[in-house]
């Protein structure tokens with residue numbers, strides 16, 4: 591694979607840089623910088639999404655007739671790299687990266703016309719209702735019941751770990767519509783208005799101190815049957831397809847590199863005890879990140895707009911989440927004793943002066959990075975999937 595930039599690619603990179611110079615405000619940059627949870631708050635990601643949408647650069651993986659950019663894999667990579675290095679906010683992925691491809695593949699024309707434009711404009715903010723208290727890795731055990739009544743389903747049960755449910759006005763969810771046959775054959779994929787009576791959202795605080803995830807309870811919640819995507823009891827197909835995009839359609843390495851640069855800043859600021867062990871760890875993580883970048887590029891290069899990531903999704907998810915944790919651990923180690931003062935407000939004067947408040951960023955980021963080998967399918971599950979692919 592030849593990664594040398596052609597004249598056209600360099601011109602594209604310059605165009606992206608100019609766009610970022612013109613549109614990425616300090617407020618948006620600061621908002622992303624201060625985000626230690628998985629995703630920035632909607633006040634940060636929303637305005638950036640609108641800016642990208644206006645420019646036609648929001649959904650590179652969608653077909654062009656629905657707003658896709660038609661970029662090559664290398665252009666996508668250039669774009670993501672420039673955005674990460676400039677500190678641009680992450681766009682909330684639930685609509686654009688997860689639900690969008692499912693609707694494009696399984697949705698009716700009416701569903702596409704109703705939902706895709708509202709995903710693009712940011713009018714709808716989606717959350718993902720898959721996991722339940724008794725169904726995480728074993729997702730097919732889900733039991734949130736959807737019983738038919740007239741033109742509606744009536745939903746009773748709970749979802750858990752629902753990221754940004756407290757912000758979302760819509761949820762895509764897996765619900766149980768039958769107990770017959772294999773467990774996977776009794777699941778349907780529904781689109782739910784979060785304003786429907788009977789839905790209660792309760793916060794869960796994570797170890798980094800953030801409110802990112804929630805419990806969501808359903809008590810006789812009516813959802814029109816026309817909100818089902820795909821056939822009744824065929825939701826498992828939608829779910830598997832969506833999970834491939836959740837695990838393998840992002841470009842992670844530029845954001846990981848930006849995080850590593852923050853760690854390098856902490857080392858450079860001098861507060862760190864840059865001993866031989868730490869420097870060796872730093873070198874190992876750098877080499878790991880380089881190889882991951884190549885792996886990711888190679889996978890992206892084989893992924894044309896409208897295509898699915900396939901089995902490589904599990905490899906990318908596993909490598910990216912482990913790297914995220916390794917970089918986080920390195921950051922905490924680099925901070926030394928200052929790491930334990932991260933909750934002080936303001937941070938200790940020495941730490942503040944030397945590292946521009948880095949403890950208050952690096953430590954919660956490290957804590958929250960524990961979740962990366964859990965959500966979207968835990969690392970043991972990814973290892974199982976990879977092993978099965980190799981043995982098949």
Ligand SMILES: Cc1cc2nc3c(=O)[nH]c(=O)nc-3n(C[C@H](O)[C@H](O)[C@H](O)COP(=O)(O)OP(=O)(O)OC[C@H]3O[C@@H](n4cnc5c(N)ncnc54)[C@H](O)[C@@H]3O)c2cc1C
Nearest residue numbers: 718719720721726727751752753961964965966967968970
């Ligand atoms: C921060 C965060 C955000 C999340 N956001 C969402 C969201 O928006 N929407 C949503 O639906 N879900 C979300 N999740 C839930 C996530 O998908 C689940 O936590 C995950 O699938 C694991 O399920 P569980 O928590 O029930 O753990 P369990 O399934 O109980 O697993 C516990 C441990 O056992 C291991 N294990 C389980 N089964 C096996 C096996 N067969 N072989 C080997 N090891 C196994 C797991 O790897 C794990 O280490 C989120 C989770 C987190 C932490």
